[in-house]
Amino acid sequence: MATMTPAQAAATLLSVEGYAEQLTNRTIGLTNMVWAVAAASIFLTYGTAPRAIEGTGMEWVYSILWIPGVLGGTILTAALWHSHAVTLHLPNDPRRGAIQVALHVGAFLILAGALFYGLSFTTLAWNTHTIMTLANGLFAVALGFNLKNESRLCSRASIVAGGAMIAGAIAIVLSGLSEGASALAGASTVFTGWLGAGIVSYVKG
């Protein structure tokens, strides 16, 4: 005679540490890969936009160019975690998932804003692209510490990737690249960083 419901059995399985670890690590890895593409696309959009926008009176477009990349990243991330929840028979509301991602994006924007303000007092020639590269790096490190209890592998991968992005941002600033070149360099740096963390989490997970 069964002593628990199937739902209780599923919950019991998940309570065993490491049981769902592989799936969770892979989902974190895929999430990182999604944001590697989203972040790089935003950099490239801003890097190429001046040619089309400068002098047209449409400079206000700069304020919304980030939306498609962030929207795409948010939708894909919410879909990934919904899939994760369905596989493990966990309750999941896709709208709640999207809100959680949006909160992460909000936290990133606050961090970026603080960096824009703080770095304006330094003597180094930071531009938008280098600041956003640095913001991605710091965000990755913070995310890594946040993941410490959930997955040591993904935590370490995120912290290392973040460190690499921070170093990349500083290197781009010190190299004195033009705006366009630093957009490309920033795109490469964040793409490589997030993708690297994603691949490690997915393959080793």
Added chain:
Amino acid sequence: MDLDHAATLIHQPTRLQIMALLWKHRDISYTRARDHLGLTDGNLATHVKRLEEAGLLQARRVLRGRHGFELRYKITPGGEQAFRRYLAQLRQFLDGAEA
């Protein structure tokens, strides 16, 4: 939920946790199992005995040099098959319930 005999044995909270731990780690020490699952010595021993009698796991003492013998649990091939069947039945039932 309609289960075969082995699955019925597994379908109990503590025994399910023990089998899930062995499924994940294959071979685990008694101490680690007890501490990981938060069980008392007696509770763990009772459930392990039932699983061992059903041939789902094997308990053995392994010599650890100067530290003496260590009690270890290992999932048997029969245990792996039974747990795999149990997971399939559980998944089928949950998917049907959610449809």
